Amino acid sequence: MGVRTISSEEIRPDQPSAANAVADHLARMILNTMSPGALLPSEAELAERYEVSRLTIREAVKLLAGRGLVELARGRRAMVREPDGxxxxxxxxxxxxxxxxxxxxxxxxxxxxxxxxxxxxxxxxxxxxxxxxxxxxxxxxxxxxxxxxxxxxxxxxxxxxxxxxxxxxxxxxxxxxxxxxxxxxxxxxxxxxxxxxxxxxxxxxxxxxxxxxxxxxxxxxxxxxxxxxxxxxxxxxxxxxxxxxxxxxxxxx
Amino acid sequence: MGVRTISSEEIRPDQPSAANAVADHLARMILNTMSPGALLPSEAELAERYEVSRLTIREAVKLLAGRGLVELARGRRAMVREPDGxxxxxxxxxxxxxxxxxxxxxxxxxxxxxxxxxxxxxxxxxxxxxxxxxxxxxxxxxxxxxxxxxxxxxxxxxxxxxxxxxxxxxxxxxxxxxxxxxxxxxxxxxxxxxxxxxxxxxxxxxxxxxxxxxxxxxxxxxxxxxxxxxxxxxxxxxxxxxxxxxxxxxxxx
DNA sequence: TATTCAAAAGGTATCAGATAAGTTTGGGAG
DNA sequence: CTCCCAAACTTATCTGATACCTTTTGAATA
Known part of the structure; x- marks a missing residue:
């Protein structure tokens, strides 16, 4: 491999993508102010609120769904999940x-x-x-x-x-x-x-x-x-x- | 409110959406055949392989990212993550x-x-x-x-x-x-x-x-x-x- | 020949606009 | 009052483009 001379690769930008930012913000909102069973605003409304496209909102919500924070179903707004293991x-x-x-x-x-x-x-x-x-x-x-x-x-x-x-x-x-x-x-x-x-x-x-x-x-x-x-x-x-x-x-x- | 008469709401379809199906399939593939650090195929290729649009692939990958299975970075293909707590x-x-x-x-x-x-x-x-x-x-x-x-x-x-x-x-x-x-x-x-x-x-x-x-x-x-x-x-x-x-x-x- | 740097190529991130399909709701018929 | 259906709402997915980031390539230079 050889000696590491430069060290600018150390930076991990932690993906400051819009979808990620929205996901983090939503996560905080959910944890701080919402109870299990509560419904998130619709994608359209969130898109307007965060001033991003609906797609970005969708990806953010998918991130949350992967983390188990919300439950998705077609035709229904995303629902805050009961936390479990x-x-x-x-x-x-x-x-x-x-x-x-x-x-x-x-x-x-x-x-x-x-x-x-x-x-x-x-x-x-x-x-x-x-x-x-x-x-x-x-x-x-x-x-x-x-x-x-x-x-x-x-x-x-x-x-x-x-x-x-x-x-x-x-x-x-x-x-x-x-x-x-x-x-x-x-x-x-x-x-x-x-x-x-x-x-x-x-x-x-x-x-x-x-x-x-x-x-x-x-x-x-x-x-x-x-x-x-x-x-x-x-x-x-x-x-x-x-x-x-x-x-x-x-x-x- | 009133009394619950019908009981057809008990069914939870478990969202058999395309994105979910792709995510599950990818998850199995990752766990069974890939090692941490390996790169997933590009979105375009996956879209072709699963015969869905690139958007659906993106959402599936976001789901996996939320579960911590892969790591995303702009411009780079998704990378399989080292499992951790x-x-x-x-x-x-x-x-x-x-x-x-x-x-x-x-x-x-x-x-x-x-x-x-x-x-x-x-x-x-x-x-x-x-x-x-x-x-x-x-x-x-x-x-x-x-x-x-x-x-x-x-x-x-x-x-x-x-x-x-x-x-x-x-x-x-x-x-x-x-x-x-x-x-x-x-x-x-x-x-x-x-x-x-x-x-x-x-x-x-x-x-x-x-x-x-x-x-x-x-x-x-x-x-x-x-x-x-x-x-x-x-x-x-x-x-x-x-x-x-x-x-x-x-x-x- | 070896080094450097900038452009090309390959990728992802996001946007906009549409269509399909499931859910909820409110009004009307019985 | 109950039941059913259509309208309104909402999510799921598609298509096609643009912006921007990373890696690679290739040519110019030392």
Missing amino acids: SAFADFLTSVLHNDSKGLFDLVEVRMSLEVQSATLAAKRASRAGIAAIESALQGMRDAESAQDEGAEDRFHNFDVGFHEAIALASGNRVLGYLFEAMAAPLRQGIQISRRGHAGRGHTLADTIAAHERILDAIREGNARKAGDAMRFHLKDTESDIRTALSSFAGNPV | SAFADFLTSVLHNDSKGLFDLVEVRMSLEVQSATLAAKRASRAGIAAIESALQGMRDAESAQDEGAEDRFHNFDVGFHEAIALASGNRVLGYLFEAMAAPLRQGIQISRRGHAGRGHTLADTIAAHERILDAIREGNARKAGDAMRFHLKDTESDIRTALSSFAGNPV
Whole structure:
């Protein structure tokens, strides 16, 4: 390569394009003054307001849509979206897809965050928060005793809901977002890995019992016990996942 | 208002627009077959390939840019970006901005993740990983003994670099991404809170000593000790942050 | 021959004007 | 009062041009 003599390439103009400027301005406006569900002004009006063409407005709005700030639909004005972890979920999914090492990493981090969620939930959960956890658990019980097709899917959904309810009951919004962000790639990764690898090491009843221990600890307000119960449960789950995943180790797609 | 009689509004068509379809297809192509730094085909060529107008291509690419998948610059073709946590960082920044409760949440989660990082780093750090941590620490020492203006900024940067190096040394990519994602909003939030609240509870030398204890434990490969040292350090830092933040409690901008 | 610099070529950014197609709304028919 | 349809509104996409930025090329110069 040789020695770098000049250093004028250091400048990153950060694209001061009109569309970008408008997008940034709109983003600030949305975050500061608008609530989820609110509608942006029409493209024509924005074009007039910013004194640019409608095309520039469109591109700016597309930028925001890519960032997950607004939702677009033909014939309707752009709507401000409820913030959620989906942007990061997309990111994780794309970075980790067909990469079993990445999924191990995800499982590892999830363990830590969920233990923290359970610990905090035991300390802080409101009556409503506990009710939500109970409700998810009851859903699992119902799905277990049901025999119809789709019962297992329902079981899994309530399972995820149980964990999500705990994340929410922690009272820590960041934990909620992170849970959401990790749930999608995890589920997808696990689903992929399970193909042709049906057996689970545990019965549904075992899973329910483990969840009951967690819920009881949270109900008691026993933070340490809740964290331990969650850790124990996830350790178990983790090994299931690992065996499922390992059939793909070094087998990217 | 009145009672909802019909229920055909439940359908979310997920915008199967041309621009969206192209964006999704491009995203898959990028993730599956392209590396960071690679250049997308020109807009004209893509327009031809997908049989849509150049405008539609532009909007699709803007969507990808918003998602952080590509980087745009005038006169140059779109470039595939190195994946990083910046999308989630933006999200967190926007959700938590001017909200001290959110920053508390962030600090809380960070504690948990960094303790895990230190624990894992002690178990797995490579020679190079440890060298990176050492280098950051040395930077802190240099900055502390320097007297020039800007030394304190340098110190803080190396401080962040130290923690980042540990997250990377954990060998868990998800931890790396999350660290990145949380660093920006945290720093920003803290900076804001510090305005007019100069005093820190600890000297730079104290901070260095705490970091040395962490590094030593990682070098020894003592996972528990590393985690504890990190927890202890962050508990300290946390209380600094809390006092800084509390001046803003219930004071959203 | 090697260096330099300016023009050409290749690209993106933005504009203007139109058409197609989906959504919402308000009035009229039953 | 309810239901349906057309007008008004709005977004999605197309076409064709112009402006401006980057990279490359090629010729003039030292």
